[in-house]
Amino acid sequence: MSVIAVSGVDGALRRRIVDALETVVDRVVAFNPSNENERAEFLTVETVVHLAFVEDLNQKAFHAVLEQPSGNLKKVVLVSSAMVYGAWPNNAIPLSEDAPVRPNPETSFAVHQADAERKLMEWSDESASREIAILRPAAVASSIATGLVGEALLAAAPIRTGRDDPPVQFLHLDDLATAVGLVVVKNLCGVFNVAPDGWLSSRELRELLGARPKVRIPVPLPGRLDRYISRRVAHNAPSGLLPYTRYSWVVANDRLKAHGWIPKYGNDQVFVTADAGMPWDSMNAKQRQLVSLGVGLTSVFGAIISFVLWAKRARRR
DSSP, X not given: OOXXXXXXXXXXXXXXXXXXXXXXXXXXXXXXXXXXXXXXXXXXXXXXXXXXXXXXXXXXXXXXXXXSOOSSOOEEEEEOOGGGGOOOTTOOSSBOTTSOOOOOTTOHHHHHHHHHHHHHHHHHHTOTTOEEEEEEEOEEEOSSOOOHHHHHHHHHTTEEBTTBOOOBOEEEHHHHHHHHHHHHHTTOOEEEEEOOSSOBOHHHHHHHHXXXXXXXXXXXXXXXXXXXXXHHHTSOOOSOOHHHHHSOOOBOOHHHHTTTOOOSSOHHHHHHHHOOOOGGGGOOHHHHHHHHHHHHHHHHHHHHHHHHHHHHHHHHO
């Protein structure tokens, strides 16, 4: 009997991956190192699929998974992120699996993913019988649920930081689930990018955004981007995402497709179905004009008030 354990962050992604695995293996079990009952059942597991994490607590949980004794454990599949390549001005377009891992140091989510990959490789090197597979998906989204990074980048889509306007990718949740299932069924080892065919150019993204106003944020103030995204998604989003909105980190999917994986959704389909949109999208032309006028007047009054306050302080000095 083939028994697969799924560990890591709970939520829609985990449920989709479990559903995909249940169609191709005998049994899928949840695994939490802190749960005594699940630790006992872990002894029968042959493969572990671990999902991406964000916080140090999740990182410790992944280390605990690797440290668990299991006489049957043969393989670990890590769902990481394409963000481990980093977003740099000299990145190739697209990035292959042979590109170096160099996450932007200010982006904790990407750094954590790279640390997990390194830990997994060290675990594999300890025994010749251990096998590993690492999946590096693009930003994950869907109409019903979206990953933390996908959600943040959808919110950041209208943002412009000067001349930078890189291509972007959005991967459907279902396509990531089928990629995990394929890796497990075919017992694939190594590193695999997971992304739709191609990417959205800056022009294509602007067309999908439509009449939505563009938000301009000064490059030297990355904290503004983090605050803007957190307001849009209504909770704390991954921080330090500014480089990933300035430079390309789109990836090639040739290696996984060579093994039979076929993405069902294109980048444009995922963006359109997952994008929550701005209030601007539901306004007619007159309403948009009034809002633009209001924003403009507010900016002018704000500038006048700031000047008056500055002048008063200057007189006191």
